[in-house]
Amino acid sequence: MINCSINDLVNQIDDGSLIALPAEYSFVPMDVVRGLIATRAKDLHLLCVPIGGLATDMLIGARCIATLEAAAVSLGEAGAAPRFSEAVVNGDINLLDATCPVIHSSLQASEKGVPFMPLGGVIGSDLVAHRKDWQVIDDPLGKGNGRILLLPAIKPDFALFHAPLADRDGNVWVGKRRELFTMSHASANSLVTVEHIRDECLLDDDLYAAGTIPSMYITAMAQAKNGAWPLGLAGSYPRDNAAIGEYARAAKTQTGFDEWIQAHLADKLKYDMEQA
Numbered sequence: 001m002i003n004c005s006i007n008d009l010v011n012q013i014d015d016g017s018l019i020a021l022p023a024e025y026s027f028v029p030m031d032v033v034r035g036l037i038a039t040r041a042k043d044l045h046l047l048c049v050p051i052g053g054l055a056t057d058m059l060i061g062a063r064c065i066a067t068l069e070a071a072a073v074s075l076g077e078a079g080a081a082p083r084f085s086e087a088v089v090n091g092d093i094n095l096l097d098a099t100c101p102v103i104h105s106s107l108q109a110s111e112k113g114v115p116f117m118p119l120g121g122v123i124g125s126d127l128v129a130h131r132k133d134w135q136v137i138d139d140p141l142g143k144g145n146g147r148i149l150l151l152p153a154i155k156p157d158f159a160l161f162h163a164p165l166a167d168r169d170g171n172v173w174v175g176k177r178r179e180l181f182t183m184s185h186a187s188a189n190s191l192v193t194v195e196h197i198r199d200e201c202l203l204d205d206d207l208y209a210a211g212t213i214p215s216m217y218i219t220a221m222a223q224a225k226n227g228a229w230p231l232g233l234a235g236s237y238p239r240d241n242a243a244i245g246e247y248a249r250a251a252k253t254q255t256g257f258d259e260w261i262q263a264h265l266a267d268k269l270k271y272d273m274e275q276a
Contacts, residue, residue, distance in 0.1 A: 002170040002215075004222050009191045010035035012220065013158055016066075018045040020107070020156040020187060024053040024076065024231055026177050029162040029193045031227040034265055037062040047156055048073065049107065049179055050100035054231060054244060057081040060093060061257040069096035069154075071103060077241070078248040083257055097127055102151055104179065109153035110186035116150045123149050159187035162227045164236055166194040170215030171202045175234075184217040193224035195236055 009032055013019065022028055026049075033055045036044075041064045048056055048070035056073050059065050061083035073084045087093045099122055109117035128134055128149065135150045161180050165173040172192050174180040184190040190213075202208040227233075230240035230247075243264075250260035 002168070002218075002221050003197070004220050006031050006035050006193065006222050006224060009193070009220055009222050010039055010041075012189070012191060013041065013044075015041060016043040016045070017157040018047060018155075019158045019160055020047045020049050020154075020183050021052070021055055022049050022161050022177070022179060022183065023051045024055075026179060027162045027164075027174060027233060028053075028055050028228055028231050029160050029191075029224075030055060030229060030231055031162070031193055031224040032160050032191065033058060036064055037261065038265060040064075042066070045069070047103065047154060049183055050098070050103040052084070053081070054247065057083045057251065058247075058261065060084050060087050061251060061254070062261060065093055067094040067096065069098055069103070071098050071100045075244065075248050078244050082248065082251045083254075086254070097130065099125075099127065102127075103154070104182065106151045106154040107156075107182050107186040109151065110155040111182055114153065116152050119149045119151055123147055154186070156183070156187040157189065159183035159190040160192075161190075162193045162195075162224065162233065164195050164233060165202070165208070166192070166197050166221055167202045168197060168199050169201055170218045170221055172213045172215075172218055172221065173202050173208050173211055174213060175211040181213055184213050189219040190217055192218055192221045193227040194221060195223075195225060195227065195233065197223055 043066040044064050045067040046065050050071040052070045052073040053075060073081045075081050088095055101119060101121060105117040105119050133152055136147055137150060139146055139148050163172045163174050202212040230243035232239035247260060250256040
């Protein structure tokens with residue numbers, strides 16, 4: 001499914017799925033996030049790669065998330081993530097606390113087709129005591145510091161991201177965002193939205209080939225103009241700090257969030273029409 005709709009992408013995601021989303025400095029598929037909220041997705045296991053932001057907070061506020069695995073969740077300059085913070089305090093979500101290296105390493109294990117990945121830097125952290133799915137063992141080669149942490153591979157059901165460019169064959173250019181390569185390699189499916197689609201094959205172009213994910217790793221793709229808004233997309237458009245600030249103020253309460261999300265979905269449609 002190369003040229004499908006946002007609805008086609010969202011409808012592939014079953015309740016209870018494990019989905020992987022990139023951080024806000026990467027390419028976040030906000031149109032897909034809005035689609036999940038609009039279809040009342042539920043019981044999702046969200047893996048932030050490696051930290052969450054606006055998309056994560058919105059999905060929690062919309063009661064789509066049952067389990068969250070992340071190194072951090074924040075709205076950045078807009079402050080704390082209010083729906084995330086309240087959900088953790090109230091015990092409304094199952095929080096799997098992690099670190100950036102842990103999340104990347106666990107995805108790399110799936111990418112390489114191995115059941116676990118060793119990591120050393122987290123040993124000594126309180127996180128190890130709270131993650132019963134991690135194991136610390138003696139270094140079997142005896143060449144390190146004596147102990148090593150084993151992390152189980154994480155294989156998302158769906159990797160979700162937005163990209164600036166793709167071609168008609170479904171090859172997707174993500175440039176220097178190498179974590180998106182790892183996500184797509186590690187996941188059972190990759191659902192992608194893109195700003196622009198061109199006819200010429202990106203893999204035949206020396207300027208684009210090295211930063212292009214081949215179509216064999218892309219399950220389905222939809223074109224979505226301004227598909228990362230109100231977040232920015234490097235080289236295409238900046239963050240809409242006013243819209244994000246408005247969200248941060250409204251989402252301090254669940255009632256405020258519920259009112260904001262309805263207006264926000266309508267505002268996105270209006271924004272698309274104005275930018276067309």
